[in-house]
Amino acid sequence: MPQNRRKFIATTAALAAGTAVSANPLINMKSKFPIVHHVFFWLKNPGSVADRDKLIEGVKTLSKIETVKQLHVGIVASTEKRDVVDNSWGVSELMFFSDLAGQATYQDHPIHQEFIKNYSHLWDKVVVYDVSEV
Amino acid sequence: MPQNRRKFIATTAALAAGTAVSANPLINMKSKFPIVHHVFFWLKNPGSVADRDKLIEGVKTLSKIETVKQLHVGIVASTEKRDVVDNSWGVSELMFFSDLAGQATYQDHPIHQEFIKNYSHLWDKVVVYDVSEV
Numbered sequence: 481m482p483q484n485r486r487k488f489i490a491t492t493a494a495l496a497a498g499t500a501v502s503a504n505p506l507i508n509m510k511s512k513f514p515i516v517h518h519v520f521f522w523l524k525n526p527g528s529v530a531d532r533d534k535l536i537e538g539v540k541t542l543s544k545i546e547t548v549k550q551l552h553v554g555i556v557a558s559t560e561k562r563d564v565v566d567n568s569w570g571v572s573e574l575m576f577f578s579d580l581a582g583q584a585t586y587q588d589h590p591i592h593q594e595f596i597k598n599y600s601h602l603w604d605k606v607v608v609y610d611v612s613e614v
Numbered sequence: 615m616p617q618n619r620r621k622f623i624a625t626t627a628a629l630a631a632g633t634a635v636s637a638n639p640l641i642n643m644k645s646k647f648p649i650v651h652h653v654f655f656w657l658k659n660p661g662s663v664a665d666r667d668k669l670i671e672g673v674k675t676l677s678k679i680e681t682v683k684q685l686h687v688g689i690v691a692s693t694e695k696r697d698v699v700d701n702s703w704g705v706s707e708l709m710f711f712s713d714l715a716g717q718a719t720y721q722d723h724p725i726h727q728e729f730i731k732n733y734s735h736l737w738d739k740v741v742v743y744d745v746s747e748v
Binding site: 511514515516517518520536552553554555556557558559560562564565566567569572574580583584587606607608609610611612613614 | 645648649650651652654670686687688689690691692693694696698699700701703706708714717718721740741742743744745746747748
Protein backbone atom coordinates (compact mmCIF):
# COMPACT_ATOMS: atom_id res chain seq x y z
CA MET A 481 0.00 0.00 0.00
CA PRO A 482 1.43 3.41 -0.84
CA GLN A 483 2.46 5.41 2.23
CA ASN A 484 -0.08 8.21 1.58
CA ARG A 485 -2.96 5.78 1.35
CA ARG A 486 -1.89 4.13 4.61
CA LYS A 487 -1.64 7.53 6.29
CA PHE A 488 -5.09 8.49 5.00
CA ILE A 489 -6.63 5.34 6.48
CA ALA A 490 -4.90 5.88 9.84
CA THR A 491 -6.14 9.49 9.99
CA THR A 492 -9.68 8.52 9.04
CA ALA A 493 -9.71 5.79 11.69
CA ALA A 494 -8.49 8.26 14.31
CA LEU A 495 -11.17 10.76 13.34
CA ALA A 496 -13.87 8.07 13.43
CA ALA A 497 -12.67 6.98 16.88
CA GLY A 498 -12.86 10.60 18.00
CA THR A 499 -16.43 10.87 16.74
CA ALA A 500 -17.39 7.68 18.57
CA VAL A 501 -16.29 9.17 21.87
CA SER A 502 -18.85 11.95 21.91
CA ALA A 503 -21.71 13.54 20.03
CA ASN A 504 -19.90 16.81 20.74
CA PRO A 505 -16.12 16.30 20.49
CA LEU A 506 -15.46 19.31 22.74
CA ILE A 507 -17.30 18.13 25.82
CA ASN A 508 -14.79 15.44 26.69
CA MET A 509 -11.88 17.88 26.76
CA LYS A 510 -10.59 18.81 30.17
CA SER A 511 -12.05 22.10 31.31
CA LYS A 512 -10.02 25.30 31.50
CA PHE A 513 -11.53 25.65 34.97
CA PRO A 514 -11.11 22.19 36.49
CA ILE A 515 -11.92 23.01 40.12
CA VAL A 516 -15.67 22.81 40.76
CA HIS A 517 -17.16 24.14 44.00
CA HIS A 518 -20.81 23.21 44.46
CA VAL A 519 -22.67 24.54 47.49
CA PHE A 520 -26.24 23.69 48.46
CA PHE A 521 -28.11 25.91 50.91
CA TRP A 522 -31.08 24.80 52.97
CA LEU A 523 -33.13 27.86 53.93
CA LYS A 524 -34.22 28.62 57.48
CA ASN A 525 -37.65 29.40 56.00
CA PRO A 526 -37.93 26.87 53.17
CA GLY A 527 -41.34 28.17 52.16
CA SER A 528 -40.21 31.78 51.73
CA VAL A 529 -39.66 32.74 48.09
CA ALA A 530 -38.55 36.17 49.36
CA ASP A 531 -35.76 34.61 51.43
CA ARG A 532 -34.77 32.36 48.55
CA ASP A 533 -34.59 35.30 46.15
CA LYS A 534 -32.62 37.35 48.69
CA LEU A 535 -30.06 34.54 48.99
CA ILE A 536 -29.88 34.22 45.18
CA GLU A 537 -29.13 37.95 45.05
CA GLY A 538 -26.37 37.40 47.62
CA VAL A 539 -24.80 34.46 45.82
CA LYS A 540 -24.69 36.50 42.61
CA THR A 541 -22.47 39.12 44.29
CA LEU A 542 -19.77 36.42 44.49
CA SER A 543 -19.19 36.65 40.74
CA LYS A 544 -17.30 39.88 41.44
CA ILE A 545 -14.45 37.82 42.87
CA GLU A 546 -11.85 37.60 40.12
CA THR A 547 -10.89 33.95 40.67
CA VAL A 548 -14.53 32.84 40.20
CA LYS A 549 -14.40 31.96 36.52
CA GLN A 550 -17.99 30.73 36.16
CA LEU A 551 -20.98 31.05 38.46
CA HIS A 552 -24.27 29.22 38.04
CA VAL A 553 -26.95 30.03 40.62
CA GLY A 554 -30.01 27.80 40.69
CA ILE A 555 -33.06 26.36 42.37
CA VAL A 556 -34.51 22.83 42.39
CA ALA A 557 -35.32 21.72 38.84
CA SER A 558 -38.66 20.04 38.24
CA THR A 559 -37.21 16.73 37.10
CA GLU A 560 -38.85 13.40 37.89
CA LYS A 561 -38.99 12.65 41.63
CA ARG A 562 -36.79 9.64 42.35
CA ASP A 563 -35.37 8.23 45.59
CA VAL A 564 -31.83 9.19 44.60
CA VAL A 565 -32.70 12.82 43.86
CA ASP A 566 -32.25 15.22 46.79
CA ASN A 567 -34.63 18.12 46.27
CA SER A 568 -34.80 19.25 49.89
CA TRP A 569 -32.38 22.18 49.44
CA GLY A 570 -33.25 25.76 48.44
CA VAL A 571 -30.41 27.42 46.52
CA SER A 572 -27.50 26.00 44.53
CA GLU A 573 -24.20 27.83 44.00
CA LEU A 574 -21.98 26.21 41.37
CA MET A 575 -18.58 27.75 40.69
CA PHE A 576 -15.59 26.95 38.52
CA PHE A 577 -12.00 27.91 39.34
CA SER A 578 -8.74 27.62 37.39
CA ASP A 579 -6.96 25.96 40.29
CA LEU A 580 -7.00 25.26 44.03
CA ALA A 581 -5.31 28.58 44.74
CA GLY A 582 -8.22 30.38 43.08
CA GLN A 583 -10.65 28.53 45.33
CA ALA A 584 -8.62 29.43 48.42
CA THR A 585 -8.54 33.09 47.35
CA TYR A 586 -12.33 32.99 47.02
CA GLN A 587 -12.78 31.56 50.53
CA ASP A 588 -10.79 34.40 52.12
CA HIS A 589 -11.98 37.16 49.80
CA PRO A 590 -13.65 40.22 51.46
CA ILE A 591 -16.64 39.93 49.09
CA HIS A 592 -17.17 36.33 50.26
CA GLN A 593 -16.80 37.36 53.90
CA GLU A 594 -19.29 40.18 53.31
CA PHE A 595 -21.70 37.69 51.74
CA ILE A 596 -21.52 35.44 54.81
CA LYS A 597 -22.04 38.41 57.11
CA ASN A 598 -25.06 39.72 55.18
CA TYR A 599 -26.82 36.53 54.13
CA SER A 600 -25.97 33.67 56.52
CA HIS A 601 -29.04 34.44 58.63
CA LEU A 602 -31.09 33.08 55.71
CA TRP A 603 -29.70 29.55 55.76
CA ASP A 604 -29.91 26.69 58.18
CA LYS A 605 -27.53 24.19 56.61
CA VAL A 606 -24.86 24.18 53.91
CA VAL A 607 -23.29 21.23 52.12
CA VAL A 608 -20.22 21.75 49.94
CA TYR A 609 -18.73 19.47 47.29
CA ASP A 610 -15.28 20.31 45.95
CA VAL A 611 -14.48 18.46 42.74
CA SER A 612 -11.27 18.18 40.74
CA GLU A 613 -11.91 17.34 37.12
CA VAL A 614 -10.17 14.26 35.70
CA MET B 615 -24.77 70.32 29.45
CA PRO B 616 -24.50 69.42 25.73
CA GLN B 617 -26.43 66.31 24.72
CA ASN B 618 -23.29 64.43 23.63
CA ARG B 619 -21.56 65.05 26.90
CA ARG B 620 -24.64 63.87 28.82
CA LYS B 621 -24.81 60.75 26.67
CA PHE B 622 -21.11 60.06 27.26
CA ILE B 623 -21.60 60.28 31.03
CA ALA B 624 -24.64 58.00 30.94
CA THR B 625 -22.75 55.42 28.86
CA THR B 626 -19.71 55.57 31.12
CA ALA B 627 -21.90 55.12 34.19
CA ALA B 628 -23.62 52.12 32.60
CA LEU B 629 -20.26 50.57 31.74
CA ALA B 630 -18.96 51.20 35.25
CA ALA B 631 -22.12 49.63 36.69
CA GLY B 632 -21.54 46.63 34.42
CA THR B 633 -17.98 46.31 35.68
CA ALA B 634 -19.16 46.46 39.26
CA VAL B 635 -21.42 43.47 38.73
CA SER B 636 -18.60 41.10 37.90
CA ALA B 637 -14.89 40.81 37.28
CA ASN B 638 -15.93 38.91 34.16
CA PRO B 639 -19.11 40.38 32.66
CA LEU B 640 -19.93 37.09 30.93
CA ILE B 641 -20.22 34.91 34.01
CA ASN B 642 -23.43 36.49 35.21
CA MET B 643 -25.22 35.76 31.96
CA LYS B 644 -27.71 32.93 32.03
CA SER B 645 -26.19 29.77 30.68
CA LYS B 646 -27.16 28.29 27.31
CA PHE B 647 -27.49 25.01 29.19
CA PRO B 648 -29.49 25.94 32.30
CA ILE B 649 -30.33 22.45 33.56
CA VAL B 650 -27.56 21.09 35.78
CA HIS B 651 -27.53 17.42 36.81
CA HIS B 652 -24.92 16.65 39.47
CA VAL B 653 -24.48 13.05 40.59
CA PHE B 654 -22.19 11.84 43.37
CA PHE B 655 -21.22 8.18 43.55
CA TRP B 656 -20.00 6.44 46.69
CA LEU B 657 -17.95 3.38 45.70
CA LYS B 658 -18.54 -0.09 47.11
CA ASN B 659 -14.75 -0.28 47.56
CA PRO B 660 -13.83 3.29 48.48
CA GLY B 661 -10.15 2.42 48.68
CA SER B 662 -9.93 0.97 45.17
CA VAL B 663 -8.40 3.37 42.66
CA ALA B 664 -9.03 0.71 39.99
CA ASP B 665 -12.78 0.74 40.73
CA ARG B 666 -12.81 4.52 40.80
CA ASP B 667 -11.04 4.73 37.44
CA LYS B 668 -13.37 2.11 35.96
CA LEU B 669 -16.39 4.17 37.02
CA ILE B 670 -14.80 7.34 35.61
CA GLU B 671 -14.38 5.50 32.29
CA GLY B 672 -18.06 4.54 32.47
CA VAL B 673 -19.29 8.05 33.24
CA LYS B 674 -17.31 9.38 30.28
CA THR B 675 -19.29 7.14 27.89
CA LEU B 676 -22.36 9.26 28.76
CA SER B 677 -20.97 12.18 26.76
CA LYS B 678 -22.04 10.27 23.64
CA ILE B 679 -25.66 11.11 24.46
CA GLU B 680 -26.55 14.05 22.24
CA THR B 681 -28.59 15.97 24.82
CA VAL B 682 -25.62 16.02 27.25
CA LYS B 683 -24.19 19.42 26.34
CA GLN B 684 -21.33 19.46 28.87
CA LEU B 685 -19.85 16.71 31.00
CA HIS B 686 -17.36 17.23 33.84
CA VAL B 687 -16.16 14.07 35.56
CA GLY B 688 -14.22 14.49 38.77
CA ILE B 689 -12.85 13.22 42.05
CA VAL B 690 -12.57 14.85 45.47
CA ALA B 691 -10.47 18.04 45.27
CA SER B 692 -7.84 18.59 47.92
CA THR B 693 -9.37 21.76 49.31
CA GLU B 694 -9.26 22.63 52.99
CA LYS B 695 -11.13 20.14 55.20
CA ARG B 696 -14.09 21.90 56.76
CA ASP B 697 -17.22 20.58 58.51
CA VAL B 698 -19.46 21.73 55.66
CA VAL B 699 -17.41 19.98 52.96
CA ASP B 700 -18.57 16.45 52.11
CA ASN B 701 -15.56 14.55 50.79
CA SER B 702 -16.86 11.04 51.48
CA TRP B 703 -17.90 10.34 47.88
CA GLY B 704 -15.76 8.82 45.12
CA VAL B 705 -16.79 10.09 41.67
CA SER B 706 -18.65 13.22 40.56
CA GLU B 707 -20.67 13.45 37.33
CA LEU B 708 -21.69 16.99 36.44
CA MET B 709 -23.80 17.53 33.33
CA PHE B 710 -25.46 20.45 31.62
CA PHE B 711 -28.61 20.21 29.49
CA SER B 712 -30.46 22.72 27.32
CA ASP B 713 -33.79 21.91 28.96
CA LEU B 714 -35.74 19.42 31.07
CA ALA B 715 -36.62 17.39 27.98
CA GLY B 716 -32.91 16.88 27.31
CA GLN B 717 -32.44 15.56 30.84
CA ALA B 718 -35.39 13.19 30.45
CA THR B 719 -33.98 11.93 27.13
CA TYR B 720 -30.69 11.25 28.89
CA GLN B 721 -32.37 9.23 31.66
CA ASP B 722 -34.05 6.88 29.19
CA HIS B 723 -31.23 6.76 26.65
CA PRO B 724 -29.84 3.28 25.78
CA ILE B 725 -26.26 4.50 26.46
CA HIS B 726 -27.31 5.53 29.98
CA GLN B 727 -29.11 2.23 30.51
CA GLU B 728 -26.00 0.39 29.27
CA PHE B 729 -23.87 2.42 31.71
CA ILE B 730 -26.10 1.40 34.65
CA LYS B 731 -25.99 -2.25 33.53
CA ASN B 732 -22.19 -2.31 33.18
CA TYR B 733 -21.04 -0.11 36.06
CA SER B 734 -23.66 -0.09 38.85
CA HIS B 735 -21.90 -2.99 40.59
CA LEU B 736 -19.14 -0.47 41.43
CA TRP B 737 -21.26 1.89 43.52
CA ASP B 738 -23.01 1.62 46.84
CA LYS B 739 -24.90 4.91 46.97
CA VAL B 740 -25.83 7.71 44.57
CA VAL B 741 -27.07 11.21 45.37
CA VAL B 742 -28.44 13.40 42.58
CA TYR B 743 -29.02 17.15 42.54
CA ASP B 744 -31.04 18.61 39.67
CA VAL B 745 -30.67 22.37 39.38
CA SER B 746 -32.46 24.92 37.23
CA GLU B 747 -30.38 28.05 36.70
CA VAL B 748 -31.98 31.37 37.65
